[in-house]
Amino acid sequence: xxxxxxxxxxxxxxxxxxxxxxxxxxxxxxxxxxxxxxxxxxxxxxxxxxxxxxxxxxxxxxxxxxxxxxxxxxxxxxxxxxxxxxxxxxxxxxxxxxxxxxxxxxxxxxxxxxxxxxxxxxxxxxxxxxxxxxxxxxxxxxxxxxxxxxxxxxxxxxxxxxxxxxxxxxxxxxxxxxxxxxxxxxxxxxxxxxxxxxxxxxxxxxxxxxxxxxxxxxxxxxxxxxxxxxxxxxxxxxxxxxxxxxxxxxxxxxxxxxxxxxxxxxxxxxxxxxxxxxxxxxxxxxxxxxxxxxxxxxxxxxxxxxxxxxxxxxxxxxxxxxxxxxxxxxxxxxxxxxxxxxxxxxxxxxxxxxxxxxxxxxxxxxxxxxxxxxxxxxxxxxxxxxxxxxxxxxxxxxxxxxxxxxxxxxxxxxxxxxxxxxxxxxxxxxxxxxxxxxxxxxxxxxxxxxxxxxxxxxxxxxxxxxxxxxxxxxxxxxxxxxxxxxxxxxxxxxxxxxxxxxxxxxxxxxxxxxxxxxxxxxxxxxxxxxxxxxxxxxxxxxxxxxxxxxxxxxxxxxxxx
Numbered sequence: 001x002x003x004x005x006x007x008x009x010x011x012x013x014x015x016x017x018x019x020x021x022x023x024x025x026x027x028x029x030x031x032x033x034x035x036x037x038x039x040x041x042x043x044x045x046x047x048x049x050x051x052x053x054x055x056x057x058x059x060x061x062x063x064x065x066x067x068x069x070x071x072x073x074x075x076x077x078x079x080x081x082x083x084x085x086x087x088x089x090x091x092x093x094x095x096x097x098x099x100x101x102x103x104x105x106x107x108x109x110x111x112x113x114x115x116x117x118x119x120x121x122x123x124x125x126x127x128x129x130x131x132x133x134x135x136x137x138x139x140x141x142x143x144x145x146x147x148x149x150x151x152x153x154x155x156x157x158x159x160x161x162x163x164x165x166x167x168x169x170x171x172x173x174x175x176x177x178x179x180x181x182x183x184x185x186x187x188x189x190x191x192x193x194x195x196x197x198x199x200x201x202x203x204x205x206x207x208x209x210x211x212x213x214x215x216x217x218x219x220x221x222x223x224x225x226x227x228x229x230x231x232x233x234x235x236x237x238x239x240x241x242x243x244x245x246x247x248x249x250x251x252x253x254x255x256x257x258x259x260x261x262x263x264x265x266x267x268x269x270x271x272x273x274x275x276x277x278x279x280x281x282x283x284x285x286x287x288x289x290x291x292x293x294x295x296x297x298x299x300x301x302x303x304x305x306x307x308x309x310x311x312x313x314x315x316x317x318x319x320x321x322x323x324x325x326x327x328x329x330x331x332x333x334x335x336x337x338x339x340x341x342x343x344x345x346x347x348x349x350x351x352x353x354x355x356x357x358x359x360x361x362x363x364x365x366x367x368x369x370x371x372x373x374x375x376x377x378x379x380x381x382x383x384x385x386x387x388x389x390x391x392x393x394x395x396x397x398x399x400x401x402x403x404x405x406x407x408x409x410x411x412x413x414x415x416x417x418x419x420x421x422x423x424x425x426x427x428x429x430x431x432x433x434x435x436x437x438x439x440x441x442x443x444x445x446x447x448x449x450x451x452x453x454x455x456x457x458x459x460x461x462x463x464x465x466x467x468x469x470x471x472x473x474x475x476x477x478x479x480x481x482x483x484x485x486x487x488x489x490x491x492x493x494x495x496x497x498x499x500x501x502x503x504x505x506x507x508x509x510x511x512x513x514x515x516x517x518x519x520x521x522x523x524x525x526x527x528x529x530x531x532x533x534x535x536x537x538x539x540x541x542x543x544x545x546x547x548x549x550x551x552x553x554x555x556x557x558x559x560x561x
Contacts, residue, residue, distance in 0.1 A: 114145050
């Protein structure tokens with residue numbers, strides 16, 4: 001094992017959405033930063049090898065094969081398993097995990113992490129969300145409020161580039177937006193018909209997305225290709241590669257090391273501080289240690305907690321941050337795959353331009369403003385309207401000129417939406433180290449024990465029926481509902497397991513995302529969340545990370561770290 005002398009002010013573990021922001025903020029504030037990523041490097045533009053491919057250029061037309069399904073038994077459960085970007089999803093064989101209950105864990109192990117793969121829906125939390133635990137008596141209170149994070153939402157939105165409309169909604173605060181991507185004519189019709197219903201409480205607005213509608217330095221507006229998950233050579237959507245990494249590199253104070261698996265945080269029990277990290281080279285399996293004054297753990301929710309659990313075990317058997325008994329507990333996701341759809345009439349002479357990378361959003365309205373249901377919290381809807389194309393054809397019937405002429409014309413207009421519901425924090429939803437099973441590098445894997453509770457099941461009834469009711473009120477025809485099977489993890493919005501709080505007896509992190517037991521360790525990815533709200537969480541990770549980085553630098557200057 002080789003050791004290095006202290007040479008960095010800060011180490012950032014993980015290069016995804018949170019890690020990229022930590023690297024940017026810390027370097028721009030004058031720190032020399034080491035950014036460690038367990039996977040390979042992916043260079044902006046150069047390594048987007050499939051970004052401009054036609055479907056005919058793939059050996060299997062972009063689909064999956066039996067060999068892929070055998071190699072990726074978890075990934076095959078949903079859309080991530082495909083020929084187009086398989087290289088950006090983690091290997092089920094190299095990095096297995098144990099499912100005590102089914103949990104669909106879809107990971108991205110490369111520079112940029114899942115910032116290359118995310119859905120880009122970007123919504124602020126509201127005052128209702130940060131007050132929810134205290135109001136409902138569910139889990140400890142958040143140690144911050146919306147007003148504490150609002151200026152940091154402003155900060156990250158301006159740099160990331162979030163397009164959206166100003167709506168003046170208390171439950172979904174407006175932000176520093178670029179112009180919204182407008183609703184298409186089908187969505188406009190439905191939104192207009194809905195405007196007079198339900199006392200205006202159910203409102204269709206353009207989806208707020210991290211896709212540019214105006215250029216930013218080094219980045220061009222969205223080209224409406226809807227190929228974001230292949231990497232954007234225009235830099236039109238926010239990713240580590242397009243946005244935060246170039247900013248950090250410009251400072252000259254960032255060192256990026258891919259293929260670096262952080263296996264442990266090194267803890268100095270006399271100073272009660274972390275002194276550095278131990279790293280396993282993913283290729284050579286050689287071990288190296290690096291030292292720093294501050295460490296940001298941004299390895300993604302479950303991996304960050306895995307790392308804490310493996311650190312300082314000579315002092316705390318459960319790992320660094322386990323003194324509260326909460327480390328690894330309170331795992332959450334957003335439950336979805338439930339909603340309704342139907343047909344739009346009277347738009348046969350209308351179509352839309354391009355492949356817009358977002359749809360519409362219906363903000364939460366349940367358990368707000370006097371509404372009271374038989375469950376806690378609520379949900380929002382993400383959906384869209386479109387016209388059927390040639391793929392609606394049934395190939396067995398594909399004979400004759402008349403049939404071919406018909407398929408050359410657009411088909412029926414349809415509209416639909418799926419709900420994203422809040423999952424309550426529960427101590428019983430947890431992760432732990434499975435010491436009897438190891439990954440490719442001989443390290444113990446995670447065991448995941450997580451399931452929906454009664455509150456979520458009750459909510460799903462409204463999530464389905466409300467959407468049908470909404471569409472029918474807007475004049476949509478032939479409305480049908482669905483509730484597809486959902487298992488935690490499917491939302492790819494893992495949250496919790498190292499939550500923030502006001503008391504070290506009930507939480508892992510304080511109000512600045514510092515580990516109570518080691519104040520120079522900051523955890524700012526989804527593991528820090530004390531509740532889940534119903535909005536997509538990534539924008540909140542960005543804001544929390546920028547806020548924590550600012551605090552870390554100020555504390556360093558004060559000599560407190």
